[in-house]
Amino acid sequence: MEDKIKETIDYLKKKKVDYADLRHQKTNVEDIKVKNGNVEALSRRDDQGFGVRVIANGAWGFAASSICTQAEMKRVARQAIQIAQASALTKKENVKLSETEVHQGKYESQYSMDPFGVPIDKKIGLLLNACEIMIKNQKIKVAEGSMEFFKTDKIFASTEGALIKQSILESGAGITATAVDGAEAQRRSYPNSHRGDYASRGYEFVEEMNLLENAERIREEAVQLLSAEPLPEMETTIIISGNQMALQVHESCGHPTELDRVLGTEISLAGGSFLSLDKLNKLRYGSEKVTITADATLAGGLGSFGYDDEGIKAQRVDLVKNGLFVGYQTSRETALVLNQKSNGTMRADGWNRIPLIRMTNINLEPGEWELEDLIKDTKSGLFLDMNKSWSIDDKRLNFQFGVEACWEIKDGKKGKMFKNAIYTGITPEFWNNCDAVCNRRHWHIWGVPNCGKGEPMQIMRVAHGTSPTRFRNIKVGVSK
């Protein structure tokens, strides 16, 4: 494969394109879903192909094919050039890329246990055992669990001389209990909602989750929620759990700091960003407690890699420093707007898609609080746990999140439960109301396997390191 790729790159050089790269990608996926004692889905998917991205006549073109022969690679290369020529019909200026160090490198994610080598019945058995525990209460109508594993091998080569090989293994799992009583349905999940938690690790990550040890707790909490009161409307102090903070960071900091969105290139689908260029190094995004980083170098994160899909080495950069908005996630093309070099966040979800600026591991850096002390320190408020629904406007300002469970905090103690809890706010106002972040002991990198962006749609796996965090004067319970 490497020889075919090199020959195609040479072919593109002879065609005198301004720039070209070729990315070959092979992905193996295993997907297991069990429900109420039955295996609902068990599948394996093998997928491979390549994509050629060129700048010709000063404009972009991209073509991709699943047929990996030398002849097809050259045909696709020619097609990418023709597409670039079509793009050039409307160009205002030539596409330029920021300078970069050209790498010839290799990266392999670390793991102890290859999940594809673990017997299927062992994996199914763990999920079925968790379901058996969850279904024991007759109010539980649905007890379900899932596992998902990805192995991706990529080769990236460019006309600048880059040649990079990467092999990344990712694992995820989770369980959910749904309690139903008449027209009321409530659910609790572990370790996270929407199919659980994910990491760039092996099966050891699943074994460390302690799914069985948490099945009974979420079963009982789901049933308790059926008879809980809906959260009334009020303005109050909230402590948000680490897993919900992951989605808060994702939607209200991760997406708006993508520089392609800021420059308007995602308007047609997901929208733009309130973090316009004039706000850089000026806007007080949050309180002094808020420091947010983009860190693709973290071990085990779902947004960890060696090089992005433009061949830029993985980096750690500040997005928000002690509350001040200081940085964007960038690509080679967009970084030029800031007279910078790319900070390496371009990724495609497959061989047949162009890379876009995608979140890496976007982290709210840990603070100093123990969670127990933070709850004790809260006279009146709420503890909100685990995402249930999410929505945010097309500039990432007005958001509304729903959570699976909510507990009252009164005089420093967690009390009664509320159901259907939501909270809402305007992004910078919200983050400026942050007054406490829990410490590294409570900090975890949560994997988010389903971040959508782009046309055609791309689903990317990203992550967020977060810990429980407290916010003052937040509007909650406005759904009724």
Added chain:
Amino acid sequence: MIGKEKILNTLDSILKKSKADQAEAVYLGGESGLTRFANSTIHQNVFEVNSRVYFRAALGKKIGVAVTNSFTKNDLKKALSDAIEIARNQKENPYFPGLPAKSKVLNPNTYFKKTAEFTPIQRAEEVKKIFDQAKVHNLTVAGSFSTGEAEIAVVNTFGVACYQPLTSSFINIVVMGDNSSGYADCLSRDVDDIKVDQLTQIAIQKCLDSKDPKGLEPGEYDVVLEPSAVAALLEWMNYIGFGSKPFQEGTSFLSNRIGQKIMGENVTIYDDGNDQTAIAFPFDFEGVPKQKVTLIEKGVAKGVVYDSISAHKDKVKSTGHALTPDSADGALALNIFVQAGGASLDKMIGSVERGLLITRFHYINGLLDTTNALLTGMTRDGTFWIENGKVKHGVKNLRFTESMLKAFSNVAQISQDRKIINSWWGDVGCVVAPAMLVKNFKFTGKTEF
């Protein structure tokens, strides 16, 4: 494009040698291009050739699925062998009724040569017209224009051998001003249906009319929802309620409510994959012919759509709404229609004393309280204040949080004209939606633009 004969013969020959008790192959493949633009220039322009073959093998009631994107015989054989191996290590699925038998499938016209042959140059030329028209008003444009052709086939060891070629074309246009935007789109199997000039004018006018939008406090307002806004609500209602899975699990707003009146008498919603006025597709991913399914009839909950496994659970027949074999999401309605009314958009606006005209919604989510069909989302790209029957000015975007059972019980008028709206499920379906006047629609938040 590989062609009917080669796809069916290849898959049939692979399945015939299968050691499974029953086996099925689903082929999805094709070629598609998409030209994306922003700031009135083409910034992404892509094309792909791809295929995917799903094998489902059954050993008794044990089912395994394997998927490959290679169409070579060796890779196909390996994928089928993997599916059998997975089935061997599986637990029995007591609800598996066996693979479907052969049925008569309709043969709608879903393929248009001109769409299939539409080139990147032609897309770029059309897009340039949009830029030029917007430039006259000092406005910029973002959007995308896609065209493509595909083939879908289902073959199984009981003689099912369905094949359908298709084309699709879709354009969306967002015209941007300093503090406003306007939107228009068109979905069709025939690229000739995409009238770029007309669509551009609609988007430009919306952008101009919503210039300098005024803030509005959240609260309950009468709203005129354009078809795109109605369709976005229905996409989520489908996901949380019209399929067999949430219905059987008790989380659907239709669960335990069949036969009950849950919406207004003027609301009828159905699924019809054979209606050639929209994005027809005649069979599902098990090769079962699409049945017309009434979901809501005159406000009364009537039923949901099924695949063969979920149908067996409820002791009914599949309605032809199975998804691909690797999915555990059960059945989904892919061709949703809201029955037309007798009103016009102008008449609706004219009858509103104080209210809002909404072009479309953004980022809806319906997972908070599914049994009450509680949705939240934002307005986008053209929200207007109506007073004394006239559109007065643009309004800054608002967040709604509302039960669709309440909203669809408060529908005062439905338009006669309906529009085909693109949906999550792309090539094989759409939502056909009218405009609707809904009384007392609840907004719970606002934003700064």
